[in-house]
Amino acid sequence: MQMTSPSATTTLWRPTGPVELELVRESNWRAWPPRLPEQPIFYPVLNEDYAVRIARDWNVKHDGAGFVTRFEVESEFLSRYPVQQAGGRTILELWVPAEELDEFNAHIVGEIQVVHEFR
Template sequence: MSSQRSTTTLWRPTGPVELELVRELGWRAWPPRLPEQPIFYPVLNEDYAVKIARDWNVVHDGSGFVTRFEVDSEFLRRYPVQQAGGRTILELWVPAEELDEFNAHIVGEIQVVHEFR
């Protein structure tokens, strides 16, 4: 008898360059952060991810995407929820040096759920 891990759904707004790197990683991991990106911040709700992808990524990158993925809930307990604005502006702040370990706890594939141009 196998036990299924409890997972938490996270979203990540992203531009076309990062999305291509995710594709190259087989839709199973996020690429390493750039030097000017000390944290990886997935968000806790779809509406917030849509707002960033639509209002920021499209303006800066020409297109924006919202991804959805599952992460082992027990592992996520190490990252307190950060309120980055209003009540629904919620993120997890994963230090760049912990991203490989974070990626190892992704369950299934990263999926694109919205695209904006």
């Protein structure tokens, strides 16, 4: 009998505001909501510190609260998105076109978890 191991996953983080977080909660912590027309790209980040900075310094100022979420995505699927360096050496993110977000969500393994909260 051959055992199949679960596919490898990559941990991603996403800084988010209260409105987006509520939509994630409504999905039972399984999916990111569709982008708005002025949001052509979904930006998960590859490093927790960077996500914390955005949630604390940007989301709190603009939304009154900021949250950092952590989630796992199948690594093989993610290989289609080159890592983008958006500033410093540790400011790394993926650029997922809005029209691919449903497919991206289908490759999330487990639940999206809130790991930090700032107000």
